[in-house]
């Protein structure tokens with residue numbers, strides 16, 4: 001199998017090198033960029049499979065780098081936040097990062113997250129489509145944008161990912177465990193209730209009648225599926 005490439009964008013040389021050493025030991029090809037501008041340039045040049053992105057960077061901030069990557073790519077992005085930065089706030093920005101690790105962190109924990117995200121990405125995101133279109137429902141993957149009829153729907157990042165996971169595999173039944181894995185990753189310590197709650201919120205936002213859903217169907221005793229009304 002071809003080696004997967006990881007791009008680290010980090011201006012603190014020691015942290016970048018430490019991460020690089022750990023990831024190289026795990027068999028990944030690693031490229032380090034030392035500021036945001038270099039990071040954006042490296043995206044084009046090394047075509048990484050995953051990006052580890054520090055938030056506080058010289059020239060272009062990690063947040064802006066993340067947004068720029070998301071304009072054309074869905075690869076996993078793990079952000080590094082400095083102590084004191086509220087990761088919830090960063091998540092709330094909805095910039096499309098997949099995960100957050102605050103400094104100081106344990107390199108082996110970060111490596112485990114890298115593996116989990118790569119596995120999740122290659123398992124669930126094999127599609128190369130940028131837009132999923134169903135009659136009356138439009139999901140723009142690169143711009144994180146959903147329209148029901150002519151109405152633009154505001155989804156939180158996890159709601160969006162849940163919808164995408166189901167809609168990319170329309171007709172396929174997912175258990176709650178599979179959806180947890182697809183959307184939250186196995187490092188998340190949630191349970192099936194997390195999925196139930198998000199499915200409910202998602203239905204309230206995208207379904208005309210959330211008690212009688214047209215798209216997101218419950219398959220009793222198994223889980224959920226997205227009904228492909230095209231077929």
Ligand code: CA
Nearest residue numbers: 011054056057
């Ligand atoms: Ca930094």
